[in-house]
Amino acid sequence: MSDKKQIAVIGSGGVGAYYGSQLQRQGHDVHYLFNSDYDHVKTHGLSIISPHGNYSFDQVNAYNSVHDMPKCDIVLLALKTTSNHLLEELLPPVTKGNGFVFALQNGIGIEEQVAQVVGPNRVIGGLCFICSVKRGPGVIEHQDYGWMSIGDFNPDNKPSGITPRIKMVADLFQGTPIPIDLMEDLTQARWQKLIFNIPFNGLSVVLSADTKQMTSHPETRDLAWQLMLEVGIAAKAAVDRTITKEFMQDILDKTTVMQPFYPSMKQDHDAKRPLEVEAIHGQVVRYAQAANAKIPHIQTLYQQLKFIDYTTQSTL
């Protein structure tokens, strides 16, 4: 019983419900917060379609209020960051005194936001690379990929190294088809992920373009490169992390040869969902401003995205 961890999933969409259900499949005690799908899942359970094999649960621990949920050891936070104004309301009721939040969200400054709600020593973070969407009420379609990188959060901005609790979370996924790696330096990893996200998420929305179009046209390829360089400038100035040009070139090269796809922000835009522009572009602009670093290309893209997001949401 002492080893039996209780796990809450806050944000049971394509990402949260997929990862949660994989843990449940291993026999873990998983509790899901649902929103609009609550009634359906409560009655009919949860189904997962996946290239690793389909599976379903007739019954899951589904809730539509955090106040009905047990306090958990691990709170898997998989909300879109556009709902992060709800963190104060959602996290405290489900997080045990010695429990922690595992923040699996896009962008930077995520753990800092969670820390403001639950305290600096009660948060770890993760990055995931996964294509998984909700197909209908209670039906998750995991399409491809799935790996996850996990790192601990260090409020004094130093690398945390590999801590017991991130190893413990990785162990929970043993037996699942989800590759996990552990990160010494979560901050470095979050900023490095921006090397893709800043140019390609942003430009895909503004230019209605997929990765192949953006990397093959010389003007957008160069613009992506300028945006990457500015991520590097901001990372150095704001959090004293170095992102090498070799790393940037590698991301550009890999994006060039991948199957063409629409990044997540473009998918959100096409579905008229709010854009995660504050967690990604907005945060970089604010970090850079606070550190007196100039990133005018990112600033331009940020302001364009804000306009597009506002215009889309205000005409719904």
Added chain:
Amino acid sequence: MSDKKQIAVIGSGGVGAYYGSQLQRQGHDVHYLFNSDYDHVKTHGLSIISPHGNYSFDQVNAYNSVHDMPKCDIVLLALKTTSNHLLEELLPPVTKGNGFVFALQNGIGIEEQVAQVVGPNRVIGGLCFICSVKRGPGVIEHQDYGWMSIGDFNPDNKPSGITPRIKMVADLFQGTPIPIDLMEDLTQARWQKLIFNIPFNGLSVVLSADTKQMTSHPETRDLAWQLMLEVGIAAKAAVDRTITKEFMQDILDKTTVMQPFYPSMKQDHDAKRPLEVEAIHGQVVRYAQAANAKIPHIQTLYQQLKFIDYTTQSTL
């Protein structure tokens, strides 16, 4: 006979055919180069719809080749700049030895391009503010406005002052409803026009937005301001002209209170016509680069417009 000037109109669309026909109405000897509408105009003449009164000519001097046209004293160049690769072919056959080209095109570096073809002392330039479009073959709809500013070209980059030949051209328009003013410094005027054209033409295409949307959202209003400031930086560095912040603020304020409209580049984009991005944004980028001035906001917008223009034209 010595006073009877022959006038060629190169580019007989909404702008060229309207101004040419107003001159013809005053009894001037006007010769029009048409493209696809040649056969229709040759047979049926030219009709102008205008708030100043409709009028038509059963017969006009219409041509479909410059080699059939007389050499003229004044060559009104009203092509879209996207056809400026044709200047070498079009201008020499229609320009008298002591005649000159009156370049009524958007952007900067226009007179310099014309000068390379006909010589530095055979070009003057103008700016116009007019809403006038081709409604069908041989039918021009002049919708609103129409004023024109005319200045002489000085290849050594100094203000030309008010020269006899720009006064002469202004005199040709006497009796028409077209307000004319004469400019001491064409370079200053062309750069000042960019204070509107760089932000609002560019952003209207990238963001699918009209002037009211762009000026009322705080992010795009600020972005427009940053773009204006960079036009000022480029003008100072490249041609030693000062554009004051008061001028910029005035353009921003006027644009804010005008009836909302789509700038010409957005209209071109919606009609899937090539964008005048090289004459406007591209030229500023090149002038700034040559002068070692940094204009990253304009650079970003330029590269986005190049991508959009390429994508639109390559899928026609």
